[in-house]
Amino acid sequence: MAAGLSVATMTAMLAGSVPALGVGNGSAVADGTYGFVAHVAVGQAGAGAACTGALIDPQWVITAAACFGTDAPDATITIGGQVRESARLVRHPDRNVVLVKLDKPTTVPPVALGTTAPAAGDVLRIAGYGRTATTWVPGVPHTAQFQVTGVGTGLLDVTGVTGAQPSVCKGDAGGPALRESGGTVELVALNHTSSQGGCLGQTETARTAVETRVDDLATWIRTYAPGGLAEDHRDDVTMVYSYASGALGPFTFTTAANGAMSAKGGCNTAAGLYTTNLKIFRGDFNGDDIVDQAVLHNSANNTLSFTTFLTRPDGTCSAGVQSWTSSTFGSYSRMLMTSGDYNGDGRDDIAGFYNYADYGIGLFTWLSSPTGTFSASSRPWYNAPSPYWGEIGRMKVFSGDFNGDGLDDIGSFYGYADYSVGIYSWIAKPGGGFNEDQRAWYAPAEPYWGDPKRLRIAAGDFNGDGRGDVAGLYNYANGNLAVLTWTAKADGAFNNAFSSWKSTSAVWGSWDTTRLTSGDFNGDGRDDLAALFGATDGSLSLSTLAAAENGGFAAPVKSWGSTTFGSYNSINLPEDPV
Amino acid sequence: MRKLIMALAAGVAGTVVLGGSAMALAENAAADDAPSLVEDFSYPGAAAIEADRGIKLIKGDGNLVLVDCGADPNLPPADVILVQTTAVGSPDKTNHCFKASGTSGVLTMEIGEVYFIRGEAQRTVAAKVEVQDATPVTETEQVDPGEWQPIGIGQGRGEATLLELRYPFTS
Numbered sequence: 248m249a250a251g252l253s254v255a256t257m258t259a260m261l262a263g264s265v266p267a268l269g270v271g272n273g274s275a276v277a278d279g280t281y282g283f284v285a286h287v288a289v290g291q292a293g294a295g296a297a298c299t300g301a302l303i304d305p306q307w308v309i310t311a312a313a314c315f316g317t318d319a320p321d322a323t324i325t326i327g328g329q330v331r332e333s334a335r336l337v338r339h340p341d342r343n344v345v346l347v348k349l350d351k352p353t354t355v356p357p358v359a360l361g362t363t364a365p366a367a368g369d370v371l372r373i374a375g376y377g378r379t380a381t382t383w384v385p386g387v388p389h390t391a392q393f394q395v396t397g398v399g400t401g402l403l404d405v406t407g408v409t410g411a412q413p414s415v416c417k418g419d420a421g422g423p424a425l426r427e428s429g430g431t432v433e434l435v436a437l438n439h440t441s442s443q444g445g446c447l448g449q450t451e452t453a454r455t456a457v458e459t460r461v462d463d464l465a466t467w468i469r470t471y472a473p474g475g476l477a478e479d480h481r482d483d484v485t486m487v488y489s490y491a492s493g494a495l496g497p498f499t500f501t502t503a504a505n506g507a508m509s510a511k512g513g514c515n516t517a518a519g520l521y522t523t524n525l526k527i528f529r530g531d532f533n534g535d536d537i538v539d540q541a542v543l544h545n546s547a548n549n550t551l552s553f554t555t556f557l558t559r560p561d562g563t564c565s566a567g568v569q570s571w572t573s574s575t576f577g578s579y580s581r582m583l584m585t586s587g588d589y590n591g592d593g594r595d596d597i598a599g600f601y602n603y604a605d606y607g608i609g610l611f612t613w614l615s616s617p618t619g620t621f622s623a624s625s626r627p628w629y630n631a632p633s634p635y636w637g638e639i640g641r642m643k644v645f646s647g648d649f650n651g652d653g654l655d656d657i658g659s660f661y662g663y664a665d666y667s668v669g670i671y672s673w674i675a676k677p678g679g680g681f682n683e684d685q686r687a688w689y690a691p692a693e694p695y696w697g698d699p700k701r702l703r704i705a706a707g708d709f710n711g712d713g714r715g716d717v718a719g720l721y722n723y724a725n726g727n728l729a730v731l732t733w734t735a736k737a738d739g740a741f742n743n744a745f746s747s748w749k750s751t752s753a754v755w756g757s758w759d760t761t762r763l764t765s766g767d768f769n770g771d772g773r774d775d776l777a778a779l780f781g782a783t784d785g786s787l788s789l790s791t792l793a794a795a796e797n798g799g800f801a802a803p804v805k806s807w808g809s810t811t812f813g814s815y816n817s818i819n820l821p822e823d824p825v
Numbered sequence: 826m827r828k829l830i831m832a833l834a835a836g837v838a839g840t841v842v843l844g845g846s847a848m849a850l851a852e853n854a855a856a857d858d859a860p861s862l863v864e865d866f867s868y869p870g871a872a873a874i875e876a877d878r879g880i881k882l883i884k885g886d887g888n889l890v891l892v893d894c895g896a897d898p899n900l901p902p903a904d905v906i907l908v909q910t911t912a913v914g915s916p917d918k919t920n921h922c923f924k925a926s927g928t929s930g931v932l933t934m935e936i937g938e939v940y941f942i943r944g945e946a947q948r949t950v951a952a953k954v955e956v957q958d959a960t961p962v963t964e965t966e967q968v969d970p971g972e973w974q975p976i977g978i979g980q981g982r983g984e985a986t987l988l989e990l991r992y993p994f995t996s
Contacts, residue, residue, distance in 0.1 A: 292866070292886040292887075292931075293866050293885050293886030293887075293933075294884060296863050296866075297863070297866070298862075298863055311863065313861060313863050314863050377862065377864060378864070378869060382887075383869055383890060384864075384886065384887025384888070415862060416862070417862055417863065417864045417865070418864030419862050420861065420862035420863045420864070439859075439862070440859035440860065440861060440862060441862055442859050443859075443860060443862075446869075447869040447870070448869025448870025448871070448873070449869075450873065456859070457859055
């Protein structure tokens with residue numbers, strides 16, 4: 248950009264009567280503008296650190312690496328009133344830049360990445376949550392225009408252009424420098440350092456600032472944010488196909504922006520290995536933020552073993568790695584299994600109930616390692632034969648962080664002999680293990696509630712409140728179908744179920760060939776449901792039921808279909824009750 | 826050094842990116858010159874305040890800030906917290922007033938010779954003090970809204986240093 252042109256641009260922008268803005272010496276942004284500007288809080292307010300960042304993907308924020316120091320502390324990031332926790336940090340090797348993955352996506356539109364270098368004379372708008380001339384912690388971002396005075400290979404020099412000359416102040420680190428032209432806004436740099444003249448409590452008078460260039464980092468940024476289809480903010484359906492040959496085929500159905508799903512496999516096992524019982528699990532078993540699959544297999548000679556199939560960033564899978572194996576643990580038919588991150592280490596683990604022949608019942612866990620393999624079992628909960636607790640044949644287990652404390656808990660429906668129905672929960676303890684079971688929901692025998700055996704369940708945070716809920720597709724005796732949601736309360740108990748989408752077996756199809764799985768398929772921060780349906784003509788389909796704010800569900804929208812993929816009964820979903 | 830770079834930049838503004846050793850100098854200069862922009866919650870202008878009033882204001886969340894005590898520093902408006910000291914000096918330098926906002930606030934400090942803290946109108950404040958008893962103790966005093974809470978010498982004990990003000994109150 249030639250100097251003359253940039254002066255013209257600058258004049259035009261000033262003439263546009265944007266109020267005298269400032270970071271120091273400017274004005275607060277109006278509601279609804281610059282919504283992608285993120286507040287980044289590391290540690291406690293008043294003791295930790297605070298910075299500014301910019302949302303560059305529904306689930307990623309870019310900010311200054313300096314905000315995180317040399318270790319990787321947890322951060323709380325607020326964008327447009329949506330509060331998220333940091334889930335992963337990716338530092339740039341030689342610039343003051345870090346990418347922060349959020350624990351779940353936001354619904355705020357991200358800022359575009361600029362890919363053209365700024366030139367001296369360009370005017371950039373700089374935003375930040377930092378100190379102003381008069382306020383220490385303003386709580387709202389301020390912006391002001393700055394002119395580029397020098398361009399280096401990794402840094403820019405800027406100085407304020409408005410009348411009451413603005414400054415970049417403490418708390419603005421990592422805040423965006425934006426190129427605004429023709430109605431578009433794009434990110435070109437991040438606040439790096441500043442002489443901070445004019446900021447609250449400063450005696451320094453110089454108001455120059457230095458920005459870290461990111462206009463040349465778009466390729467690096469997009470390698471991580473969003474990364475591959477299995478890493479993006481839209482969750483994917485996972486399943487394992489049991490071939491007639493005895494081979495297994497793990498598949499991830501990656502989700503495109505329009506909701507369409509496509510199967511990614513690539514790691515089928517050899518034939519003849521999986522001819523008997525198996526149970527599959529979904530989870531991020533190695534802690535790389537990509538959902539993997541694992542299989543518990545009970546071989547013909549009654550040897551139990553876990554095999555982990557790690558998913559690659561593009562959704563294809565890598566060859567299975569076997570870990571825990573035992574010929575003495577017990578009988579597969581006495582196990583009822585689920586998966587979740589019970590110890591809060593960022594990796595999903597496997598848990599399961601074991602019903603002893605003497606009517607005792609135990610809850611076992613197999614913890615995951617950084618390579619995605621599983622440890623030997625431990626038994627954090629046990630109920631002796633007397634007093635009798637119950638039996639796994641009456642249970643339907645699921646996992647979720649019911650009380651929102653960051654640790655996944657275990658829940659189970661229980662269908663009593665007297666036709667009453669309950670949900671029990673085992674709340675995970677911070678130091679590991681579980682609290683004694685509590686009854687988290689109950690419907691008495693009279694009036695008759697229903698039969699849990701007519702319910703196919705899937706667990707997820709359907710209302711996006713940070714607590715794990717449970718939903719199910721109920722098959723009424725008259726052929727009516729309804730999706731029910733039990734949302735979790737703050738104490739980890741469940742509210743009474745409510746119904747949302749309803750249909751009939753005549754309109755939708757048979758409940759017997761419909762199964763549910765869950766995930767945030769549309770990337771709005773709320774888990775959704777997907778229904779796998781096997782039609783009478785042998786075709787298969789997946790349909791997404793998007794979750795509403797209350798945790799109810801919209802009507803299914805078909806996201807995938809195939810007449811050649813395989814048979815309904817050969818598909819294993821993690822929600823299958825074995 | 827930065828001036829030199831700016832001049833260079835202006836001279837070749839038609840090019841997209843400047844290269845060469847001059848830029849390396851600019852970046853080094855920038856990195857060395859300017860202080861960090863990370864909000865570390867250190868009190869703005871603390872050094873000047875210490876030079877002026879002899880008190881150290883250390884770190885806070887921004888919701889508790891030093892304000893002017895007004896015309897009568899010994900009896901400031903009801904909406905500020907007053908910290909009275911026995912330090913020698915004019916009343917406007919030995920009485921220190923803090924304005925609270927929001928539902929929570931914290932400020933760490935070192936104010937010596939404190940003998941009274943008067944609460945502000947609405948909030949119950951926790952005042953962490955170190956008292957030079959025979960064995961020095963650090964304790965938290967509850968300062969109720971509008972109440973005058975004696976501290977240290979005010980309680981017939983040793984000299985007291987105020988270390989922290991915080992609300993909502995927790996012991």
